[in-house]
Amino acid sequence: MSWCSLPLDFSRHDMETNDDSIQTNSDCTRDFFLPGIVNEANASDSPKSVVEQRFAAVRRHDVDAIVALYADTAVETSPGFCHDRTGPAGARQTYSELFTSFPGITDDVVAILVDGKHVAVQFVARVKKPDGTLAFEVPLANFLTVEHGRITRDETYFDTKGRPCN
Numbered sequence: 001m002s003w004c005s006l007p008l009d010f011s012r013h014d015m016e017t018n019d020d021s022i023q024t025n026s027d028c029t030r031d032f033f034l035p036g037i038v039n040e041a042n043a044s045d046s047p048k049s050v051v052e053q054r055f056a057a058v059r060r061h062d063v064d065a066i067v068a069l070y071a072d073t074a075v076e077t078s079p080g081f082c083h084d085r086t087g088p089a090g091a092r093q094t095y096s097e098l099f100t101s102f103p104g105i106t107d108d109v110v111a112i113l114v115d116g117k118h119v120a121v122q123f124v125a126r127v128k129k130p131d132g133t134l135a136f137e138v139p140l141a142n143f144l145t146v147e148h149g150r151i152t153r154d155e156t157y158f159d160t161k162g163r164p165c166n
Contacts, residue, residue: 047146051112051119054144054151058107061099067092071150078156082165091154102127119144 045053050069057065067088070076076085076094085094098105110122121144126137138158145153 045146045149047117047119047144048112048114050146050149050151051121051144055107055109055121055123058095061095061103063092063095063099066095069151070154071147071152074150074152074154076154076156079158079160080156080163080165091151104128117146119146 054066054069057069070088070091072087074087074091076090078094081094085091105125105127107123107125110124111120112122113120121142122139123142124137124139127135129135140156140158142157143153143155144151
């Protein structure tokens with residue numbers, strides 16, 4: 001796995017695989033996320049692999065593949081939600097609404113840090129206008145817990161700029 005310069009002071013030690021687990025900028029994340037992607041998780045999938053699968057499915061706007069990665073008891077939080085969302089149905093609601101509202105949404109992962117069953121991801125979501133110019137971008141932090149090959153907790157943080165939850 002290649003190592004890319006990181007402007008943040010994170011530990012490079014991956015507790016699970018004992019290798020470099022932080023990737024930065026879109027050039028690095030393309031190499032990091034594309035190999036070995038599958039549509040469904042199984043009990044032997046590592047937290048890192050499950051997160052790779054989730055981001056790849058988001059890039060494809062593949063709601064079914066995203067939903068398959070969430071445990072029945074998963075809890076999803078976000079400043080954009082008025083209430084926590086739970087399980088695969090909550091994930092389906094989140095990503096169906098996102099892709100319907102912003103059909104051209106993309107993301108660029110800035111950094112990933114893995115510590116056992118916990119995965120932290122810093123990324124930027126971007127939406128373009130029909131003419132290809134940037135409509136807006138939002139920096140986000142996503143903290144996930146993965147157990148037995150499924151996402152059990154998905155906490156997302158971003159600045160809502162004063163917009164109410166929905």
